[in-house]
Amino acid sequence: MSQLKLPTPLLSIEWLSTHLDHPDVVILDASLDKPKTAEAPSELSGLRIKNARFFDLKNTFVDKDSELPGMMPSAALFSEECRKLGINKHSKIVVYDRLGIYSSPRAWYMFRTMGHEQVAVLDGGLPEWIEAGLPSESREKEPETEAGNFTAEFKPEFIADGQYVLDSLKNNRISVLDARSSGRFTGTAPEPRENLRSGHIPGSFNLPFARVLNEYKMRSREELKEIFKGLGTDNKEVIYSCGSGVTACILLLAAELSGHHSNILYDGSWSEWGLKNDFPIES
Template sequence: MTYARPDALVSTEWLADHLDAPDIRIVDGSFFLPAQKRDPKAEFVNQHIPGAVFFDIDEIADTDSPLPHMLPSAEKFSARVRKLGLGDGNKIVVYDTSPMTGACRVWWMFRAMGHKDVAILDGGLPKWMAEGRPVTDDPTPPRERHFTARLDNTLVRSIDDVKALIDSKREQIVDARAAGRFRGETPEPRAGLRSGHMPGAFNLPYNELLDPRTGTVLPADQLKARIAASGIDPSKKVTASCGSGVTACVVGLGLYLTGAPEAAIYDGSWTEWGGRADTAIVTGP
């Protein structure tokens, strides 16, 4: 069984064969939570796939928002990626150094900004390096290119959108956090947040869509089965949420690959919802 929309992924073999293709741009979208005490930009400088540029989701963001790495305006996104040498007509391949999380966020951001020719390196840098493929510490001098950003409002949801969706049940809310956090049994890693989940939400932990041995996305049949087991109706649109809008994008990728309606991402996610007093929260399964 093959993916319904395989264009969202490229293999390490494919990228190795296309490293020098003139229309390919490679992006390192690595991201870590503060508690992980890792610096993705420093790691990128130390080693990266030849030709790659670094995409900082905390800087290519709405830095005026009190919430972390919120989607920036189309104007800011366009200005930042243009300086990275990413432009109209490029096929953008995103990878990261953790299991697909930062790469999926960058993939979603490009799609939300209207650039659909973007794919994720399946297995990321760990798989690339495990296969003995080349890395370098040479910087990639970007040549500025024109990038046209047009926000696709069907792919992003605000807190008011989510409140309305809970009332109308027009879309399914899917929470990508671990089951303990979803049920309210495990404290949130960010201080000051209440525990639990949104009323009516389904739980689909993002890591359950990945092969723990390789960091690659599950094969198509297993991916479809795991999504179905969560209780989601694959014919109905999903709004995905998580801690801060990053791992929700892994769920978005999984749904995209299976041919389900393309998911929206609740950008503020639990950092916003769990940090406010005017939001409904339930605990338990």
């Protein structure tokens, strides 16, 4: 079988259905159970794409020693858990979730941060797949896999911490883009987590993640280019933030698709910034 290469960071269900049984393709279900902003249709809750393996963002691929939710794990832990899933250095990884596009870009960005370029998000995710009548199976069925040889090579330039963001506020060549709702950004809507202040990082811009989506699919490249064109972030390094580093990755994927490549994730996001009283806020 010829060597396979993923053509784009966002793949169609047609592409995946054509390559579903390719030995190098690894399909990962990166769904989050009961995300705070949405719920999957009940008829999808027990299903997964055929041969998919569960990529547990909440309990496994996370820094369990951090006081902040959902932080990036170490390269060593990431490598170990990927090997358990049968992921290899040459694997072509396709990630999806049960909401269409919600948590899967987080998994995509994690692999990119860990040095693996051959990873893509399935546009439309499980809803699009099931609607098209493509092969699925019960989530209770765990595929049998042999241990892989995946090795992470952590790229620190992909991740920002709170101090880096704080220092960047003095640099006019860096912008901060917040994926939270406009209400949370302006402080008129409450934060879903306790003990967090309301408002936003001073000087940051607001782009609610839903704006880059058309229902449960990503908007076209042309639409994304227009959206980012109006933000004034051209020729700047952009730091992406949200509530806990999940929906910011939706914007990171949209930015990549629209041709913006100087992008960094603020992993702690508002879970860190809103918690620390010595970090300034605006509302």
